[in-house]
Amino acid sequence: MWTTLIIFLYLSFKFISAASVLRSGTCQLQGRFRLNGMYQTGDVILGGLFEVHFLTVFPELSFRTEPKPPYCEQFDMASFQQAQTMAFAIDEINKNPNLLPNITLGYHLYDNCVMLGMAFRAAFSLVSGTEESFSNLNCTGPPPVIGIVGDSNSTPSIAISSVLGLFRVPIVSYLATCSCLSNREKYPSFFRTVPSDAFQVRAMIKILKHFGWTWVGLVYSDEDYGNHAAQSFLQDVQVFGGCVAFSEILPLDNNRKDIQHTVGVIQASTARVVVVFSTSTYLLPLMDEVVLQNVTDRQWIASEAWSTSHLFHTQRFLPFLGGTLGIAIRRGEIQGLHEFLLHLRPNNDQRNNMVRIFWENMFKCRFNIGGRGEKMCSGQEDLSNTDTSYTDVSELRASYNVYKTVYAVAHALHDLMQCEEGRGPFSGNKCADITNLQPWQLVHYLQKVNFTTGFGDLVSFDKNGDALAIYDVLNWQPSSDGLIVVRTVGVVNEGAATGKVLTLDEEALYWNFETKKPPRSVCSESCPPGTRRARRKGLPVCCFDCLPCGDGEISHTTDADECTICPDDFWSNPDKDRCVPKEEEFLSYDDALGISLTTASLLGTCFCALVLAIFAHHRNTPIVRANNSELSFLLLLSLKLCFLCVLLFIGRPKLWTCQLRHAVFGISFVLCISSILVKTMVVIAVFKSSRPEGKGAMKWFGAAQQRCTVLVLTALQVIICIVWLSNASPTPHKNSQYISSKIVYECTIGSVAGFAVLLGYIGFLAAVSFLLAFLARNLPDNFNEAKFITFSMLIFCAVWIAFVPAYVSSPGKYAVAVEIFAILASSFGLLVAIFAPKCYIILSHPEKNTKKNIMGRETQNK
Numbered sequence: 098m099w100t101t102l103i104i105f106l107y108l109s110f111k112f113i114s115a116a117s118v119l120r121s122g123t124c125q126l127q128g129r130f131r132l133n134g135m136y137q138t139g140d141v142i143l144g145g146l147f148e149v150h151f152l153t154v155f156p157e158l159s160f161r162t163e164p165k166p167p168y169c170e171q172f173d174m175a176s177f178q179q180a181q182t183m184a185f186a187i188d189e190i191n192k193n194p195n196l197l198p199n200i201t202l203g204y205h206l207y208d209n210c211v212m213l214g215m216a217f218r219a220a221f222s223l224v225s226g227t228e229e230s231f232s233n234l235n236c237t238g239p240p241p242v243i244g245i246v247g248d249s250n251s252t253p254s255i256a257i258s259s260v261l262g263l264f265r266v267p268i269v270s271y272l273a274t275c276s277c278l279s280n281r282e283k284y285p286s287f288f289r290t291v292p293s294d295a296f297q298v299r300a301m302i303k304i305l306k307h308f309g310w311t312w313v314g315l316v317y318s319d320e321d322y323g324n325h326a327a328q329s330f331l332q333d334v335q336v337f338g339g340c341v342a343f344s345e346i347l348p349l350d351n352n353r354k355d356i357q358h359t360v361g362v363i364q365a366s367t368a369r370v371v372v373v374f375s376t377s378t379y380l381l382p383l384m385d386e387v388v389l390q391n392v393t394d395r396q397w398i399a400s401e402a403w404s405t406s407h408l409f410h411t412q413r414f415l416p417f418l419g420g421t422l423g424i425a426i427r428r429g430e431i432q433g434l435h436e437f438l439l440h441l442r443p444n445n446d447q448r449n450n451m452v453r454i455f456w457e458n459m460f461k462c463r464f465n466i467g468g469r470g471e472k473m474c475s476g477q478e479d480l481s482n483t484d485t486s487y488t489d490v491s492e493l494r495a496s497y498n499v500y501k502t503v504y505a506v507a508h509a510l511h512d513l514m515q516c517e518e519g520r521g522p523f524s525g526n527k528c529a530d531i532t533n534l535q536p537w538q539l540v541h542y543l544q545k546v547n548f549t550t551g552f553g554d555l556v557s558f559d560k561n562g563d564a565l566a567i568y569d570v571l572n573w574q575p576s577s578d579g580l581i582v583v584r585t586v587g588v589v590n591e592g593a594a595t596g597k598v599l600t601l602d603e604e605a606l607y608w609n610f611e612t613k614k615p616p617r618s619v620c621s622e623s624c625p626p627g628t629r630r631a632r633r634k635g636l637p638v639c640c641f642d643c644l645p646c647g648d649g650e651i652s653h654t655t656d657a658d659e660c661t662i663c664p665d666d667f668w669s670n671p672d673k674d675r676c677v678p679k680e681e682e683f684l685s686y687d688d689a690l691g692i693s694l695t696t697a698s699l700l701g702t703c704f705c706a707l708v709l710a711i712f713a714h715h716r717n718t719p720i721v722r723a724n725n726s727e728l729s730f731l732l733l734l735s736l737k738l739c740f741l742c743v744l745l746f747i748g749r750p751k752l753w754t755c756q757l758r759h760a761v762f763g764i765s766f767v768l769c770i771s772s773i774l775v776k777t778m779v780v781i782a783v784f785k786s787s788r789p790e791g792k793g794a795m796k797w798f799g800a801a802q803q804r805c806t807v808l809v810l811t812a813l814q815v816i817i818c819i820v821w822l823s824n825a826s827p828t829p830h831k832n833s834q835y836i837s838s839k840i841v842y843e844c845t846i847g848s849v850a851g852f853a854v855l856l857g858y859i860g861f862l863a864a865v866s867f868l869l870a871f872l873a874r875n876l877p878d879n880f881n882e883a884k885f886i887t888f889s890m891l892i893f894c895a896v897w898i899a900f901v902p903a904y905v906s907s908p909g910k911y912a913v914a915v916e917i918f919a920i921l922a923s924s925f926g927l928l929v930a931i932f933a934p935k936c937y938i939i940l941s942h943p944e945k946n947t948k949k950n951i952m953g954r955e956t957q958n959k
Contacts, residue, residue: 130219130222131166132208133150133450134205134207134449134450135204135448135452136446136449137184137187139187139191139201139202140202141200141201141203141243141510141531142203142204142205142243143202143203143204143243143245144204144205144206144223144224144242144245144246144247145183145204145205145247146206146209146216146219146223146246146248146253147176147180147249148210148211148249149180150170150171150208151170151171151210152169152211153167153212153214154167155167167210167214169208172454172455172458174487175407175487177451178487178496179249179495180206180451180499181487182496182497183204183246183499183503184206185434186499186503186504187202187204189433190507196511197510197511197514200531205223205241207219207222209248211376211378216250217253217257220245220248220253220261223242224240224242224261224264224266226240240534240536243267243506243534244268244269244536244539245257245266246270246499246503247270248268248270249270249272251274251320251325252275252320252321253273254268254270254275254287259284262285262287264537265285265286265540266536267286267288267536267539267540267543268286268287268288269288269289269506270287270289271289271291271498271501271502272402272495273289273291273322274294274297274322274326274402276293276295276329277321277325278293278562279293279295279562281560281561281562286536286540288544288558289562289564290501290505291401291426293561293566294326294329294374296568297326297424298329298330299591300424300566300589300599301330302333302337303589304422304424305334305339305372307601308615309619309623310339310370310396310618310619311340311639312339312367312369312639313334313339313340313341313368313370313372313398313618314341314343314345314362314363314366314368314370314371315327315330315331315341315343315344315345315371315372316344316345316346316347316363317346317373317374318346318347318349318375318379319346319348319349320349322374322376323346323379327374330374338639339639340620340637340638340639340640341637342368343363343368345358345359347375347379347380347383349379353386356383357390359386360386360387361390363387363395364392368620369394369395369396369617369618370395370398370616370618372398372400373398373399373400373403374400375402376402377402377403377406377408377409380403381408384418388413388417393416394610396421396608396616396618397420398421399571400423400424403423404421404423404424404571404583405423405425405494405583409573410573410583411581412579414581415579415580416609418573418581419574419607420573420574420608420609420610421571421572423570423573423583424569424571424589425569425570425571426494426495426497426569427497427568428493428497428585429497429554430490431490431497431551431552434490435490438487438490439488440480443455444476456476457474459480459483459485459487460478462478464476492583497552501550505556509545510539513528513539514531516528523538523541544558544562565592566589566591566592567588568588569585569587569588570586570588570599570601571584571586572607573607574607575607584607586603586606587599619639620636620637620639620640621633621639621640621641621642621643623655623656624641624655625643625655626653626654626655626673627646627652627672627674628646628652628657629643629660646660646669649662649663649668649669649838650663650673651663651675666678666840667679679839681839681840681842682841682909683748683749683750683842683843683910684910684914685748686748690910694914694918695743695744697743698740698741698743698921699740701736701737701739701740701928702737704928705733705734705740706737708733709730709734709737711936712733719947720938727803728803728807729932731807732772732773732927734768735769736769736927736928738764738765738769739762739766739923739924742758742762742920743917745757745758745761745762746913747917749829749842750830750843752828755827755829755844756822756826756827758827758844759818759852760821763818763858764811764814764815766859766923767810767814769924770862770893771806771811772807773870773889774869775806776886777866777869777870778806778869781872810862813858817851817855821848821851821852822847825847825848825851826847827844827845828844829845830842830844832909836908841908841910856897860894863893863897864894866890867887867891870884870886870887871887885930885934888930889926889927892923892927893926893927896919896923900915900916903915903919
């Protein structure tokens with residue numbers, strides 16, 4: 098009951114106090130945050146947020162007394178230099194008669210202590226003002242600050258922009274890189290002079306692609322900067338064909354177990370390259386554990402948030418972080434900044450207490466001595482004798498961005514002042530009133546800012562408030578004193594006029610490996626030309642096996658996903674990396690088989706010529722004159738044609754050879770078989786004429802009838818050939834069905850029926866000849882030619898019967914060889930069987946070459 102009463106009395110008191118304030122027309126400041134800051138008065142005030150301290154200490158909450166405000170520890174000299182750069186830029190602008198004439202800029206800067214709560218307090222202190230009382234309840238006149246330079250971190254920038262964006266208060270950050278801040282719907286008044294993480298990720302991907310690192314690890318801090326950068330990286334790395342071997346989150350509470358787990362994953366992974374998106378504050382505990390566990394042979398890729406951090410540039414980290422490649426915002430030069438930094442002096446203004454804190458940390462002294470042994474600060478100590486990151490202006494990156502940010506706001510204000518009344522951008526073509534300037538009016542002009550710094554860099558913003566994407570590529574190298582020194586070894590410029598986005602001086606790179614060369618970081622080695630990638634099941638796309646391309650397929654690039662089939666007349670070479678013309682196969686005069694068959698053909702022709710010469714020389718002898726010597730000469734001539742027609746089957750098939758080979762073959766053999774048939778018929782006729790009942794047989798089968806019979810039988814084959822060639826002529830054909838890697842040149846039959854009739858006709862004549870000769874084999878005669886004709890036709894038929902299955906089963910040029918062999922075998926069979934016995938008698942036993950000897954058996958029988 099007493100508690101309720103006390104609360105009621107307290108609230109009543111507050112209500113009465115508020116009512117009295119409203120009646121008096123004056124607003125009273127109800128409380129003040131404990132913030133470290135810097136202040137300079139002016140006509141227009143710019144706000145600023147800087148992380149001058151690394152740590153925020155919150156007092157214990159007892160819930161018995163009003164909690165004490167938090168305070169900051171671990172002063173950062175480099176960040177204080179950035180704050181002083183803003184002061185220098187404003188001082189330089191105020192001295193410039195061409196920029197903001199008759200207007201004096203002032204500033205009010207606060208330390209955010211790398212803590213969202215502190216940054217939020219500082220931002221609202223800037224926009225609401227810190228006066229003890231405020232009597233102008235109509236809210237006329239300029240606001241406490243016209244805009245805010247900062248924050249340097251993404252998370253505070255997101256929080257502050259979400260609120261102040263509702264009032265269109267311009268916030269121009271110099272280091273917040275989260276790609277989420279490019280969302281104009283959520284953050285309509287946010288600008289930045291540092292490229293977005295979307296550009297940073299693309300720059301890092303360019304480096305990975307340049308060195309062929311497709312298998313990388315990813316480590317990122319668990320806050321907006323790290324989460325959004327990691328998300329962009331995971332998306333973009335897949336587009337370029339890379340894979341993430343592992344993805345680990347840095348704990349914000351520095352939990353030792355989590356950090357040890359992350360280091361264990363890094364050490365166990367086969368990925369030699371590790372990409373880290375984090376600020377140096379969150380990364381430091383991880384690197385301490387890397388040193389403790391002695392994790393070497395890793396190539397670190399640093400994001401811009403820690404690539405220039407001096408925390409790691411010590412001898413202790415050199416064996417582990419030496420050779421690190423990093424992305425950093427553009428380095429610049431600011432004339433006169435070094436002298437300005439050295440002329441800084443503290444004063445007693447509480448609004449400038451940040452300078453006093455800096456002084457105490459720089460010179461290890463105190464302005465208010467509270468104990469023994471403490472050194473007293475005079476405020477006159479000489480900064481020129483110090484050597485810290487505060488006075489180091491050799492690598493101005495964040496400070497240079499601060500410088501560009503202040504000038505961007507100044508140029509926007511200058512353009513705002515140049516507005517001509519009646520031609521303004523606001524409603525009614527009005528211009529902004531400098532005496533009653535509103536922050537949202539400055540946003541309009543910030544969007545159109547376009548100027549060039551003294552260092553030569555163009556400053557402008559795109560429609561999302563992002564700056565031009567340009568980065569320096571850094572390499573951490575050992576210095577002479579055993580520390581780490583950062584060297585600029587390249588540039589990533591997406592707006593390069595040459596179109597070459599990444600430029601690297603590879604000769605200047607330092608690699609912290611035994612080979613002194615870039616490491617290999619791939620899940621699987623690249624597949625050479627002639628192979629294709631086959632993804633391993635259950636693993637990322639970068640993990641694959643290399644399978645050779647199949648026959649007739651090639652891949653002429655590295656890491657081909659598919660093999661390409663060669664065109665019809667081409668085949669893959671042994672390495673499967675290019676298509677070469679297919680090997681041509683036909684029975685040629687150059688190969689051994691062609692030479693052998695040609696030789697046999699010519700030998701057969703010569704034998705025929707030799708027999709013909711022998712018969713011509715002994716043409717008047719009984720053995721030659723027997724059975725019509727004219728038919729013997731015609732048979733020898735046809736056999737010679739049979740031997741010579743083989744030459745048409747050898748060589749690359751052409752239209753005329755394809756048409757002639759079977760026609761000449763068919764006609765020659767018909768001429769040969771018809772001559773043999775007539776000879777057989779003559780033998781039978783002679784035998785019959787020797788009997789009384791058949792004395793008139795020979796008058797019906799004289800020499801004229803014999804010639805006419807041969808001519809008619811041959812003419813029928815000629816007609817068959819003419820009909821066949823005129824309707825469906827054989828043509829040259831490239832066949833790849835037998836052997837895929839070769840082109841077999843062959844002659845197509847054209848018409849199977851035509852070819853069948855041609856062969857069938859030859860077979861029919863051969864069968865009739867064989868039958869007649871077989872019937873006449875036992876006729877009485879010392880030299881019965883019917884026996885030899887029977888034997889020759891038996892050979893002929895056997896050869897061509899065996900030819901059919903052999904021809905069908907033989908591929909390519911061997912089918913032609915089989916056909917040639919059949920022609921030669923049958924021709925030699927006819928030549929030897931019919932003419933060898935006669936030549937033997939003529940040459941070896943001329944005494945038997947008499948009519949009496951030939952007819953001797955017949956005489957004896959009588």
